[in-house]
Amino acid sequence: MPSPIASIVSAGISKFGVRDGIYSRELFAEAEKEAVDNSPNLDPRKDVQALFLGMMSESYEHQAHVAPLMLDWVGLLPKPAFRTEGACASSSVALRAALFSIASGIYNVVLVGGVEKMTHVSTTGVTEILAMASDFPFEQWHGISFTGIFGMMAVDHMHRYGTTEEQLAKVAVKNHEHGALNEKAHFQKRITVNDVLSSQPVAWPLKLFDCCPRSDGASCIILTSPKIAKKFTDTPVNIIGSGHAQDTLSLSERENFSMMQVTRLASHEAYSMSKVTPQQIDVAEVHDCFTIAEIMAYEDLGFCKPGEGGKLIDEGETHIGAKIPVNTSGGLKAKGHPVGATGVAQACEIFLQLTNQAGKRQVTGAEIGLTQNVGGAASTGLVHVYQRGD
């Protein structure tokens, strides 16, 4: 891919959380409106050429075929619209497909978004719907949920590297601290290590507060070719690296449960393309569906060596103000995880950080950012690298 591949000129995000009495289409319109309102030089009907939308499941609202539906709800018929699904990485897949369309020169301005409406479904119902991202005959059928799958990863990591329950808990504490600074976050309340350790066990060693919530929410960015980005904003953010890899759906087919091969491969591709090293990243949004996932992300992204993720959180190096702030938005844990919205929501946070619009959670002088998003048991993995464009 060329570098920069494309530029983000605006971003919008709905309030995440329990959004009773509305449909996903209304959530998406809320995010899209913010992105459009923040880009006064953009005339959506004239300028926007297509929509790329990530959503995981038709089952929450008994509603498939959501690309034309969302397009209609933001007044952009009859433009082309693409829905992608890659489990919890659905909208990162949309972002990568959108990058191709920009890199080809076919489109110059597109919307990229994601949405999921989950909280009207029971916890059991949501667990069953999410389980569809694992293998039916080899996993679902036997009753394992994703908490069980990530619980096994945590057990392996603890056994192999001596990672502790306290270290896992510290990831949740940090992300709640960050989420308390984000008025869009699902949870805006600080918690303690003891709150996590004493919360209800779900799949040992993971307890309730090691798990992200089910949330409603939507996200949207306006993506343009780098050449015309300055027409829409003085402060574009360039996407300078994109990586994407896949692994087996079933965890049982893997040799090592303590790492995410897709994150290693995708970050290697994104770093190579952008000629950025892990040490140069100023701010990162990573996929903390469970606390252990963030620990593994530190290692697989090269923020520390394999096995030293626990030490990195112990030393406080991933807090705002420290060496490499991670999940300044609150992450999936505190901001919330409306599955389809998550990948693009990560890009929204990096856009805010690199344009100095992140308010109370601003990382001073951030110039280079990264997002890491996985689907299922890290069967899908995407990493993007961003650079301030002004």
Added chain:
Amino acid sequence: MPSPIASIVSAGISKFGVRDGIYSRELFAEAEKEAVDNSPNLDPRKDVQALFLGMMSESYEHQAHVAPLMLDWVGLLPKPAFRTEGACASSSVALRAALFSIASGIYNVVLVGGVEKMTHVSTTGVTEILAMASDFPFEQWHGISFTGIFGMMAVDHMHRYGTTEEQLAKVAVKNHEHGALNEKAHFQKRITVNDVLSSQPVAWPLKLFDCCPRSDGASCIILTSPKIAKKFTDTPVNIIGSGHAQDTLSLSERENFSMMQVTRLASHEAYSMSKVTPQQIDVAEVHDCFTIAEIMAYEDLGFCKPGEGGKLIDEGETHIGAKIPVNTSGGLKAKGHPVGATGVAQACEIFLQLTNQAGKRQVTGAEIGLTQNVGGAASTGLVHVYQRGD
């Protein structure tokens, strides 16, 4: 887009029909194996860079996240894989996304496929799953199915243009005639106009034999940049036009039920790009989910004037050997409609026709072909134009 945008160098299709006791992953592997076996110069692990896969619904097999699953089943981990969903046009959306990736120069060789496993679910269950492609609050909730939606389109077309039940029946008769020449087709049996007219009413004027069946099946093409196509085959087929448009999900928001605006817009885009006129098309695969849909496709693609679709089938002009042979494969009606597989299966048939490999159903001297695929109540529409590349 450049012209040609990309080249098809091989195609594979599973047997369509009732495929008991197997999973969708096995169907897709069957189609992929045929495509690979037909391309002896291709080394999939070395040459193929990504998979673009269309599938409509997670509900048939309680299985989402199918892109890495299918990729694993054909031995291509850890390459990137994209799943797209656009209802019955899911794999045409995958094809268009794949075209972007080739046009950008990022990929040179990709697999594009589609799959759906439906027949293990009851007719009622399938009807409910398909209904998810219509609007939940405005349509599904009130109990309307797609047969009802296309039945209303047929009533409007009959009222507006005098189209008759016999003309609708003749579409089914022709497509069964063509399907009888296709050993991969779900139905390989000729039927009569009287068989159709006397079959069980489903949603008047549509009777059972006006409706495509529910089928299991998969399809796969190998798509390359035009520059390197000859490395893999002496007879590539170039994609020279691509069009894509959207409409409201709900039919109630439309002013005219007798036409498919998405087909008009998408074909206009594809014709303009390829500089081909409707009169130059030698063979076409169109979306005959119900017989009325094929009549409307004739008109919206410009094969005849609006309102003259009934006359075109009366005059036999869309049979093999006549002016513009349509659905030589048997179409959705006789070949079958495993939803996610359909778009790419249409491309497979055009590949066979333009490379003179269509056997008993070969259209003599076919050089230019077209596919038209719609999703839902024609809320998604894609048209592609193909040209023999040798």
